Amino acid sequence: MAAGTAVRAWVLALSLWGTVVGGQNLTARIGKPLVLNCKGAPKKPPQQLEWKLNTGRTEAWKVLSPQGGPWDSVARVLPNGSLLLPAIGIQDEGTFRCRAMSRKGKETKSNYQVRVYQIPGKPEIVGPASELMAGVPNKVGTCVSEGGYPAGTLSWHLDGKPLIPDSKGVSVKGETRRHPETGLFTLQSELTVTPARGGAPHSTFSCSFSPGLPRRRALHTAPIQLSVWAPEPVPLEGVRLVVEPEGGAVAPGGTVTLTCEAPNQPPPQIHWIKDGMPLPLPPSPVLLLPEVGPQDQGTYSCVATHPSHGPQESPAVSVSITETGEEGPTAGSVGGSGLGTLGLALGILGGLGTATLLIGVIMWRRWRRRGEERKAPENQEEEEEERAELNQSGEPEAAESSAGGP
Numbered sequence: 001m002a003a004g005t006a007v008r009a010w011v012l013a014l015s016l017w018g019t020v021v022g023g024q025n026l027t028a029r030i031g032k033p034l035v036l037n038c039k040g041a042p043k044k045p046p047q048q049l050e051w052k053l054n055t056g057r058t059e060a061w062k063v064l065s066p067q068g069g070p071w072d073s074v075a076r077v078l079p080n081g082s083l084l085l086p087a088i089g090i091q092d093e094g095t096f097r098c099r100a101m102s103r104k105g106k107e108t109k110s111n112y113q114v115r116v117y118q119i120p121g122k123p124e125i126v127g128p129a130s131e132l133m134a135g136v137p138n139k140v141g142t143c144v145s146e147g148g149y150p151a152g153t154l155s156w157h158l159d160g161k162p163l164i165p166d167s168k169g170v171s172v173k174g175e176t177r178r179h180p181e182t183g184l185f186t187l188q189s190e191l192t193v194t195p196a197r198g199g200a201p202h203s204t205f206s207c208s209f210s211p212g213l214p215r216r217r218a219l220h221t222a223p224i225q226l227s228v229w230a231p232e233p234v235p236l237e238g239v240r241l242v243v244e245p246e247g248g249a250v251a252p253g254g255t256v257t258l259t260c261e262a263p264n265q266p267p268p269q270i271h272w273i274k275d276g277m278p279l280p281l282p283p284s285p286v287l288l289l290p291e292v293g294p295q296d297q298g299t300y301s302c303v304a305t306h307p308s309h310g311p312q313e314s315p316a317v318s319v320s321i322t323e324t325g326e327e328g329p330t331a332g333s334v335g336g337s338g339l340g341t342l343g344l345a346l347g348i349l350g351g352l353g354t355a356t357l358l359i360g361v362i363m364w365r366r367w368r369r370r371g372e373e374r375k376a377p378e379n380q381e382e383e384e385e386e387r388a389e390l391n392q393s394g395e396p397e398a399a400e401s402s403a404g405g406p
Contacts, residue, residue, distance in 0.1 A: 040108025
């Protein structure tokens with residue numbers, strides 16, 4: 001009797017301290033005990049039931065029963081048929097099944113899908129900026145969340161509204177690391193913004209951690225308020241942008257190098273602008289565009305920022321792609337697509353002239369042949385007249401010779 005009372009007290013204590021569940025999907029906090037009920041099992045021995053586990057600790061199904069011993073310190077079957085996991089961990093995520101037979105012979109099955117979680121510490125913003133400068137990229141700070149599971153996500157807010165990374169001055173660089181022993185996650189998110197000129201004089205930033213499981217509240221950092229100042233623009237003298245190749249025209253897949261030259265000492269920070277929008281890149285006096293494609297075409301300029309005065313922007317240069325065959329005329333050509341058209345027209349006219357000449361030669365030969373055929377009968381008549389005259393002159397001579405004879 002005393003033993004039965006002790007067991008009931010132990011189960012009640014676990015119910016209050018840990019988690020006793022009868023549903024199919026559940027979550028449990030890492031390091032806490034978990035109790036799973038086997039539906040339909042008799043509350044007292046003898047019992048006909050069997051637990052099967054498929055978790056990160058097992059390569060196949062692990063079978064536990066009241067008649068068998070406990071599974072090390074991982075899990076064991078309680079006298080009432082429930083399954084106890086004294087300190088659940090990440091490796092205990094998986095599927096738990098129980099099959100029980102009542103004293104009346106009715107079989108009942110229980111099926112649980114278990115996931116675990118760990119609430120991280122409150123996130124914080126590390127290395128916050130003291131102020132922001134309008135018109136150039138500024139690092140606001142790095143939001144850090146440590147010791148959570150699953151990984152979850154970090155997000156930034158400006159004046160209470162979500163900040164979405166885009167190409168218009170908001171850039172977020174994130175990093176996720178996992179501890180090799182505990183399996184817990186550390187998240188980092190670095191925010192860079194480019195305040196617009198003429199905007200609000202102050203901006204309030206905050207960061208929040210959202211767990212990777214439903215029905216878990218987000219955790220928020222303390223907000224930071226930063227002032228935004230817009231220095232007076234400085235004349236463009238002294239800041240020069242050099243592009244290589246000269247003119248910024250390159251064949252598809254070529255390389256363009258932009259170098260921002262600012263003579264100030266100490267050297268200022270150099271940021272880059274494309275088509276009027278800041279590029280989310282770390283400060284650098286050189287911008288390399290390898291394997292240039294259509295997305296790289298546009299107008300580029302650089303902004304030199306020095307602590308002692310405002311930003312200086314260079315004159316803009318254009319980067320463009322030359323089509324195949326537009327780099328220059330080939331040897332022996334006059335040059336240009338217009339001259340190519342002229343050459344084609346001259347070729348066509350030359351062909352027509354040759355055809356006309358051939359037709360003229362053929363017609364001339366035919367005319368000459370017909371002329372010779374017409375002259376042939378006239379020549380025959382002249383020959384016959386000459387023969388007749390010769391015959392007539394020959395007859396008087398023959399008569400005189402016959403008269404002077406003996």
